[in-house]
Amino acid sequence: MDAELICYCFGYTAADIKADVIRNGRSTILERIVREKQGGICRCAETNPSSR
Numbered sequence: 265m266d267a268e269l270i271c272y273c274f275g276y277t278a279a280d281i282k283a284d285v286i287r288n289g290r291s292t293i294l295e296r297i298v299r300e301k302q303g304g305i306c307r308c309a310e311t312n313p314s315s316r
Contacts, residue, residue, distance in 0.1 A: 271297055272311040 266279035276293055284293045300306060 272313075273297070273305075273307050274300070 266277060266282065268278045270276050270278055270281060271293075274293075274297060276297075281291055281293050285291050
């Protein structure tokens with residue numbers, strides 16, 4: 265389950281996010297994803313099989 269791809273745009277897995285929270289006390293990955301989406305660098309519709 266930890267190898268499950270969570271972010272198709274940037275290739276993050278559930279294990280990556282868990283490790284990030286343990287290491288930083290919060291999800292810096294989530295912060296990066298939000299920042300990139302706000303900057304228009306998001307290709308979820310093209311890369312996510314469910315187009316989300």
